[in-house]
Amino acid sequence: MIGKVQELAKQYLTSGKVGAIFGLRENNGHIAPHIFKEVEELDSLVISPKYPLFYTCRPSKKNIPRLLQEKYPEIKVGVVAKGCDERALIELAKRDQVDIKNIEILGVACTKEEAVECKCSKPYPYNLLIGERVEGVSEDKDAEDLLKKGLPERLAFWQYQLSKCIKCYGCRNACPLCFCKDCALEQELWSKRGELPPEIPVFHFIRFYHLADRCIECGECEKACPMDIPLLTISKQVRKDVKELFDYEAGLDVGQESPLLTTLDETPMGETISDGV
């Protein structure tokens, strides 16, 4: 399959459909995002293991395609995107964090194995060009097992999990949708600074709530956690609640306004780059 991806990327590049390809490159056994400008380079293009392509750079709080677009607006970039990359792109575009019109998606499907590993419910992009669409993981076993338990047990479980936190902010840093200029997690108002573990549960729940209408279930938060806290389990529950309450799913459609950004009479409140909340 990787051969096909490389072939398509080469076509896009040589035909001038795009000026550069943004994807993953392998170098000495290590994988990292890369901008491919030359056809010859594309032999080192890979699609796994997964890596966040729309990762937020700090301190600018902007993703790589956005930084490129600001500097090189004339260059159209092709992005070798998996399902979660595409969802991130859609959600970011919706929130004015990237110009989706100047991006060409080379959609790639994930394998069943990858879907299971990521506990992903939709392991393919809408613009699927390469690979076979496989069914996602529909049930959330971790959550179901927990929900079978009583409240005190669940509370004890989360108290234990969150007590492992070393406040690296990796869950936030690795999140493609965490781009706020002033991050609530950093404010003394909500959670006392400089403490290990940070206040339970407020520190983590601020993040979960803040991402309620943004989380695209890529799982990068959980993968970045040095203490293996099962963060995705809660994110998935919150996402499920938002779907049930508002019939809204992040990362689905650029035109769909978040229910948390509309007033009661459904007029959009708007969200722009400058006041990203």
Next chain:
Amino acid sequence: MEYKNVLTVCPYCGCGCNFYLQVLDGELIGILPCKSHIVSEGKLCIKGWNASDFVVSKDRLTKPLMKKDGEFIEISWDKALDVISAKLKQYSPDSVALLSSAKCTNEENYLMMKLARAVIKTNSVDHCARLCHASTVVGLVKTFGSGAMTNSIGELEDADCIFVIGSNTTEQHPLIARYIMRAKEKGTKLIVADPRLIPLTQFADYHLRQRPGTDVALINGFMNVILSEGLEDKEFIKERTEGFEELKEVVKKYTPEYVEKITGVSKELLIEAARMFAEVKSSSIVYSMGITQHTTGVDNVVSCANLAMLTGNVGRLSTGVNPLRGQVNVQGACDVGALPNVYSGYQSVADENVRTKFEKAWRTKLPQNSGLTVVEMMNEAAKGNLKAMYIMGENPMLSDPDINHVKEALENLEFLVVQDIFLTETAQLADVVLPGASYAEKDGTFTATDRRVQRIRKAIDPVGESKPDWQIVCELARKMGSGEFEYSSPAEIMDEIASVTPIYGGMVYERLEDIGLQWPCLSKEHPGTPYLHKGRFSRGKGRFFGIEFKEAAELPDEEYPFILTTGRTIFHFHTGTMSRRTEALNREVPTGYMEINFKDAKELGIVDGEKVSAQSRRGEIEVKAMVTKRVPQGVIFIPFHFAESAANMLTNSVLDPVAKIPEYKVCAVKVEKVQLKPDPVNH
């Protein structure tokens, strides 16, 4: 449009985590964790995530500086090196000393010690390893034959029991704590011995809260229980060790009752913990400064080695004695010989064959006498015997014990050169300051705590006129007339290191590109060594030593009733040169504080956040009190990162007699109120 992800090693602690420096058109735009790295696996701590901040700080030194009428003026590189060269040549070799740096690469440390020995002709070259793990090097060499972490970080996950003593792993080596926590979740038993409540203690099966400075007694107590219950590994002792009778004799009197009296750890807990350690198949000991930074530092380390050998926990996967090194390249700086008594690979300067080998390799005569250690340098400078120092990437004005004394010593020098990336407290005292390049601006290698030699890679050009330290040292050596400092790249320096250093014999850059190699790596074909002493100790047989408990040098008394113990927090690093220039870290912890037990605070009428005075026989500081249960009664804790409330104004510079490491972990202090108005502590 040039976008690069440059794989490199985090510049903070010794875990050796890798990350990518993200560069867009020559500008650092962020840090991305490396998912394929063997230790960090796509995770980082808060310091790692923010490790590019200080690189682009406006405080970076960009030009050589020279002091004129008490003020620094900018000068050219040529002028600076001329001045330094002329000055250093003016003094006799014995009156010059060099401090190398655990923040610099292996190649740079090797060149610094080569400059000292081959050009200046002194063995007085040392670095901050003296202040953290000098006792490890001595203690593990005499017991095992090799002074480094025996096993690999990842192996901790599969141990049956982990005994953490004197290591606040979660805060000091966060990504190693990850493996301890993973082990715990798989069912590994965890014993933590620490006077303080640390993040690990809440997950421990046993928390042994010993009085600071009583580790030898505690470990002897473990061994007493193990021997009296017949839990020792008889076959291992017989086949692989010597000196067992000596140990047995000494340990006899350390009954749980006796040990309880000394340490304050209840005999029941001690017995249960000792059984837990001895009864399983694979037990790992993890330690750090809580063991090493004592006048009995070597004794403490030897005791850890005794316990491991007694239970047959050496030379196998997921066992061993695992000192965690605090600085990113403190292991490497030792490995390549930035120490006054050994060349690279721990080859003794006193050994004539070794010296002849280096004289041949470097084509010059070399000095025979062992040189001065860090604290001895300060003592000699204060006395006026040491005239000039060249300090690269170290900040003794905050890191060394008894800062008043250090200041007096450095000011007494006739000539001081400091090479750093910032104008540190130490650099401010210099006659000439040279701007070094940061880790992000150069190539080289760092050696992680588990002996893994890894590449660091240049991501951006050095800021201003700063230069990589290896280039500066080479230029200075050439100015001083040496023809032995012609290198086109760090790779070439590594080739020379490999040619004269058996344990690095197989290290070449091509082999280090993916996950690096762990020494000993004896030849180009050697695969490296994940764990040491398999089948045979480096010294042949493992050597037991019977160690008697000795009290710390300065105990609390009526006038100074508290024990002060010092350390670090997860949010800062050492003297704060880098971490205090990082917004995300300052936001968490902006200034120093003093942990005091709530009962003691109540007695003294001290409330949380109140500014108090802490005094020892050597100095006094004002610092905010943090009223807490973290420290037991009678003990206070102050992190040493903060110049405005420097813990090392108070600490005692008394040394371990062999390793010459100062006793940072125990000294006597008193605490007094200075004002009545509370000011909420921002921590």
